[in-house]
Amino acid sequence: MKKQVRTTFTDRREDAMEAKKKLLEKLKAAPKADDPEVIARRAEREALVKAREIRHAERVRLKIEEEERQAVVAAAEAEAAYAAEHAERLAREADEKARAERAVADMAAMKEKRDKRYAARKAR
Helix, strand or coil: CCCCCCCCHHHHHHHHHHHHHHHHHHHHHCCCCCCHHHHHHHHHHHHHHHHHHHHHHHHHHHHHHHHHHHHHHHHHHHHHHHHHHHHHHHHHHHHHHHHHHHHHHHHHHHHHHHHHHHHHHHHC
16 A cells, blocks of 8 residues: 655645644643652652662762771871881881991901000010
8 A cells, every 4th residue: 555645735734733633632631740640650759769869878978988998098008108117217227326336346446456466566
């Protein structure tokens, strides 16, 4: 079966009027705001929105807790790094001090040997 071609102005105008009538009938047949089915759907949507808000609040709370936990961990790591650096610096200073004391002791021993040699030469 071939489709009828309706190309005249009056045909197009009739088609448009018919489409408008069908749309108007569809709107008239739509359920009203006080219909129990509409009220039930609205309540269901509101419940979904409320549940979504609760889930969002929970995600935000968990994110804040995670950030706080990470801040505590970062602070502990920073404190541990500072303590390690401080201990290393103290060890390095102690090592330098011990090296300086050994150098002073070595110089004193060399002076003592030199003084003994000089005293031995004088004694001859």
